[in-house]
Amino acid sequence: MGGITWNYVLKRVGMWFLTVWLGTTIIFMIPRLAPGDPVAGVISRMTAQSGYVENSAQMIEAWRARFGLDQPLPVQYLRYVTNSLRFDLGYSLANFPSRVENMVFQALPWTVGLLLIATLISFVVGNTIGALMAWERTPGMIRNLLPMSLTFTSIPFFMLGILLIYIFAFGLHWLPASGSVGRGLTQGFNWPYVSSIAYHAILPATAIVIASMGFWALGMRGMMITTAGEDYMILAEAKGLRPSRIFWLYGVRNSILPQVTALALGLGGIVGGAVLVEYIFAYPGVGYLLYQGIVTSDYTLIQGIVFMLVFTTATLVLILDLTYPLIDPRITFERG
Amino acid sequence: MSTTVQTAPAGDQAQTRKKSRINRWDSPWLNTKFLVGLGMVLFIMLMGPIGRLVWSEALSYPASSPLNLPPPWAPGYDQTGLKVVTQTESVSSAATATPAPAASDAQAEAPASGGTSMTGGNPLAKPTAASGGQSTSMTGGNPLAKPTAAGGQAASMTGGNPLAKPTTTAASQTQAAPTGPVGAAAYARFGVPTWEHPLGTESSGRDMLAVLLVGAPRSLRVGLIAATIGMLIGVVLGFTAGYMGGWVDAVIRTLSDAIIVIPVLAVLIVIGSYVKVLQIENMAVLLAAFLWPAPTRYVRAQVLSMRERGYVNMARISGASSFSIMFGEMMPNMLPYIAASYTGNVSAAILAATSLEVLGLGPTRIPTLGMTIYYAISAAAILRGMWWWWGIPIAALVIVFSGLFLMTIGLDEIANPRLRGRKKAAAA
Numbered sequence: 020m021g022g023i024t025w026n027y028v029l030k031r032v033g034m035w036f037l038t039v040w041l042g043t044t045i046i047f048m049i050p051r052l053a054p055g056d057p058v059a060g061v062i063s064r065m066t067a068q069s070g071y072v073e074n075s076a077q078m079i080e081a082w083r084a085r086f087g088l089d090q091p092l093p094v095q096y097l098r099y100v101t102n103s104l105r106f107d108l109g110y111s112l113a114n115f116p117s118r119v120e121n122m123v124f125q126a127l128p129w130t131v132g133l134l135l136i137a138t139l140i141s142f143v144v145g146n147t148i149g150a151l152m153a154w155e156r157t158p159g160m161i162r163n164l165l166p167m168s169l170t171f172t173s174i175p176f177f178m179l180g181i182l183l184i185y186i187f188a189f190g191l192h193w194l195p196a197s198g199s200v201g202r203g204l205t206q207g208f209n210w211p212y213v214s215s216i217a218y219h220a221i222l223p224a225t226a227i228v229i230a231s232m233g234f235w236a237l238g239m240r241g242m243m244i245t246t247a248g249e250d251y252m253i254l255a256e257a258k259g260l261r262p263s264r265i266f267w268l269y270g271v272r273n274s275i276l277p278q279v280t281a282l283a284l285g286l287g288g289i290v291g292g293a294v295l296v297e298y299i300f301a302y303p304g305v306g307y308l309l310y311q312g313i314v315t316s317d318y319t320l321i322q323g324i325v326f327m328l329v330f331t332t333a334t335l336v337l338i339l340d341l342t343y344p345l346i347d348p349r350i351t352f353e354r355g
Numbered sequence: 356m357s358t359t360v361q362t363a364p365a366g367d368q369a370q371t372r373k374k375s376r377i378n379r380w381d382s383p384w385l386n387t388k389f390l391v392g393l394g395m396v397l398f399i400m401l402m403g404p405i406g407r408l409v410w411s412e413a414l415s416y417p418a419s420s421p422l423n424l425p426p427p428w429a430p431g432y433d434q435t436g437l438k439v440v441t442q443t444e445s446v447s448s449a450a451t452a453t454p455a456p457a458a459s460d461a462q463a464e465a466p467a468s469g470g471t472s473m474t475g476g477n478p479l480a481k482p483t484a485a486s487g488g489q490s491t492s493m494t495g496g497n498p499l500a501k502p503t504a505a506g507g508q509a510a511s512m513t514g515g516n517p518l519a520k521p522t523t524t525a526a527s528q529t530q531a532a533p534t535g536p537v538g539a540a541a542y543a544r545f546g547v548p549t550w551e552h553p554l555g556t557e558s559s560g561r562d563m564l565a566v567l568l569v570g571a572p573r574s575l576r577v578g579l580i581a582a583t584i585g586m587l588i589g590v591v592l593g594f595t596a597g598y599m600g601g602w603v604d605a606v607i608r609t610l611s612d613a614i615i616v617i618p619v620l621a622v623l624i625v626i627g628s629y630v631k632v633l634q635i636e637n638m639a640v641l642l643a644a645f646l647w648p649a650p651t652r653y654v655r656a657q658v659l660s661m662r663e664r665g666y667v668n669m670a671r672i673s674g675a676s677s678f679s680i681m682f683g684e685m686m687p688n689m690l691p692y693i694a695a696s697y698t699g700n701v702s703a704a705i706l707a708a709t710s711l712e713v714l715g716l717g718p719t720r721i722p723t724l725g726m727t728i729y730y731a732i733s734a735a736a737i738l739r740g741m742w743w744w745w746g747i748p749i750a751a752l753v754i755v756f757s758g759l760f761l762m763t764i765g766l767d768e769i770a771n772p773r774l775r776g777r778k779k780a781a782a783a
Contacts, residue, residue: 038613046620053629169764173756175706177713177750181728184737196738236762284615288703291620295710301731309621313628313714321628325621336616 028341035337040100046322047099051092096319108323113315121324122308127327129199130304133220134293134327137227138282145232146278149239150271153247156262165240172233177295180226185298187222194222197301225299227293238281242274249273276347283339286332383772389765392698395758396575398749402770403572405563414565415722425557426563427548428742545741555743558734561722563747570724571751578705578755580639585646585704586697592647593654594681597662607657611648619645619703620710627716634718638711642704649703650696657689691770695763702759709752724748 033272083089090098102108108119145168151157152165171179188196195201201215247270255265297306305324312320414420548555554563596607619642626641627633633641658681661667670684686693711717712725716731719726731737732743 034609037609038616041613042617042622045617046625049622049625050629053626099555170757173702173760175710175756177710178752181732181737181745181749185742189738189740226681287616287618287694291618291707291710294620294624295713298714309624310714313624313716316628318628321625325618325625328618328621329616332618333616 027344031337031340034236034340035333038336039104039330042333043100043103043326045097046326046329047096050318050322091190103326108326111317111320113231113312113317113320119320121319123305123324123327126303126305126308127331129302130297130306131331132294133224133297133302134289135198135302136170136220137224138289140224141190141228141231142235142278142282144228145235146239146275148232149236150243150274152240153243154249154266154270156266164236168233168236170233171229172237174230175295176226176230176292177299179230180223180296180299181221183226195219196222213337219302222346223296223302226296226300227289230288230292234285235281238278239274241272242277246270246274276319279339279343279346283343285334286335286339290332291326383769386765386769389769392758392761392763392765395754396762399571399755399758402573403568406568410564410568412565412569414562415569416561418560419565420552420556420560420562422556422558422560423545423741424552424556425545425548425741426553427550429548429555431744537667538608554747557727557731557736557741557744559719559730563743566722566727566752567724567747570722570727570748571755572703573721574709574724574752575755576644577635577639577708578701580636581642581704581708582648582697582700584640584643585700586650586693588643588647589650589696590654590693593651594658594685596651597655597658598677598681604655609652614645615648615652619707623707623711623715624714624716627711627714633711633716635708635723637709638714638717639739640708645707646700646704649700650693653692653696654689659686659690661685689770692768695766698759698762698766702756702763705752705755705759724752731759 063222080089108123111117111122146160148164148168151161184196187194195218199216199219200212201219204215206212206213217247252265252269255269260269265277293304294306294309296302297304298310301307305327309321309324311317312324378621552562552564554567556562557566592607592611596604622645623638623641629635667680667684670680675683708717709723709725710727712723713725713728713732716728717723717729725748726749728745731741731748734744736744737743
């Protein structure tokens with residue numbers, strides 16, 4: 020059994036904490052460093068819209084007190100960090116009475132669902148294709164996928180998304196171009212609702228899967244080429260093991276480890292890419308909410324979402340890190 | 356067998372290769388992938404300075420060109436501009452989309468209101484429709500041509516009528532399938548493609564070729580600046596961490612491990628939303644703040660594996676300073692690794708900058724590729740069938756990304772002869 024030592028767990032949790040803290044600090048610092056005052060900015064926008072705002076100076080003061088901006092900086096900072104960690108993300112500036120955390124938690128399942136499924140599919144399929152590309156017994160057809168995977172690796176998610184919309188939604192009318200679910204369906208776990216969700220998710224998920232598959236395939240191919248030259252592979256063949264057994268349990272099993280590390284390191288990029296995919300597809304996840312926040316200059320919403328993105332990414336990496344010793348027992352001895 | 360290859364320093368292998376060279380062209384740096392990638396990147400990079408000589412940069416400003424011209428070389432757009440319009444809804448949108456003085460004319464309105472009740476305009480009106488119809492929508496020409504244009508659209512609207520078929524222009528037949536009404540409607544309101552605008556124009560009157568010439572080198576520049584700064588920080592920190600070890604190493608490693616997890620784009624969005632308009636240089640510096648962890652990790656790992664090699668020990672014994680060991684002895688050996696990491700970073704920086712622009716947070720005055728895509732998306736160019744608007748910047752970016760990616764792979768093969776050797780063995 021891969022023994023998880025307490026030392027290792029503590030270190031990983033410490034890393035998680037450091038990441039979340041760093042992210043929170045950066046998000047806290049940016050508005051304080053940026054030129055201009057967000058509250059004054061909101062007031063000046065109101066002035067521009069309605070011509071004149073009464074008691075704007077008092078309003079600015081009232082808002083300052085409401086957001087605690089009249090306190091000294093360290094106090095503000097402490098309050099911000101503790102509030103963030105309790106998911107108290109404040110009120111949205113653009114749609115005032117609603118709270119940011121509620122808006123985010125409504126959108127989060129869409130994003131997490133889409134991303135988890137798409138990333139899982141691309142990871143499994145991409146690694147399998149990559150391993151097959153480096154395997155001597157595979158037919159030439161799969162080996163010839165290499166140039167294709169090279170091409171698709173370099174295309175960002177959202178560009179592929181635009182292409183897919185143009186071909187399948189605009190050109191062929193096969194799939195919907197935007198949204199996450201059809202109108203007029205009762206929410207809940209019934210067939211029309213679930214199938215509509217799946218129907219709407221096909222295009223955005225395909226964009227993510229195809230665009231990231233090549234990356235996994237290429238990495239896996241490189242690892243498999245290295246693994247194929249190892250002595251235990253030759254021994255396994257000499258023993259007369261079944262080829263499928265050699266392939267999965269000797270080849271893939273030993274080549275997959277760096278890929279899992281790459282997944283943990285690449286999650287931030289995948290999340291960032293998904294933001295744009297949601298924006299392109301008007302998919303009601305966190306990314307689309309973020310875009311709406313940008314359009315309406317809703318600073319608390321933007322900050323809240325970015326905090327949640329950092330938090331979610333760090334947590335996923337923590338989970339990956341904690342499961343890593345199970346697939347690679349050496350890791351606790353190396354780092355721990 | 357393989358273990359000996361692994362422990363042998365990269366420099367030794369380069370030496371043995373050098374001995375077995377066939378001629379002077381057999382250098383590992385003449386890697387096909389690397390050179391092809393370099394060519395692609397140089398093509399985009401030189402596009403600006405060279406294109407400026409033959410093409411006017413001023414055409415990238417709004418309202419400098421006629422609106423909505425498709426590229427003249429594209430199939431499916433005949434030289435007179437008018438497309439076959441096949442179905443009711445398409446005609447309605449086409450009619451409303453041409454705001455001519457004759458729009459209130461009963462005949463022009465008719466197809467919009469009741470397409471099916473139309474008896475179909477007389478085929479005689481067709482040629483005039485094909486020739487003059489689109490020019491009205493573009494230049495706002497003579498209003499007299501307008502009713503005939505509407506009549507012509509109505510005639511082609513009846514679609515299946517074999518009499519109407521031969522009079523419509525031949526080039527457009529393939530594109531306007533009866534099942535694609537939206538597409539046909541979109542084509543009908545484009546202008547007459549001309550070679551004065553080889554890549555077409557978009558809805559605010561920018562010439563796409565000029566946008567490409569101005570925007571593409573700019574996008575590349577962001578990446579180059581950001582990656583260079585990030586690389587410098589990364590190399591210095593990586594060397595320091597790997598060579599010094601101890602608490603310095605622990606701090607640098609922990610920090611880079613933490614930062615690499617944070618989604619760069621998300622943090623940049625916060626900055627962009629506060630600063631509103633990020634200039635290219637500022638954007639590059641901000642990007643660099645998130646690009647250093649990857650090269651740091653890379654360099655550190657390399658230094659750790661090189662630290663105990665013979666030639667490093669030799670240099671240490673002979674009294675070389677840490678600095679000269681790092682940059683005189685180790686650095687040349689990991690140059691290809693660093694270069695591969697650099698090209699990867701350039702592409703990551705371009706992607707992040709473009710993403711920011713696509714969300715509307717980049718520079719707004721001077722066109723960049725990402726900004727063009729942003730405008731295209733907000734003007735619904737995808738659903739209007741104006742593929743050249745978003746397609747051309749995307750094509751340029753894909754060339755850049757593919758080029759950088761090929762360079763990265765090529766450099767990996769240059770750095771690691773195993774990849775080269777194995778490939779031949781695997782292919783055989």
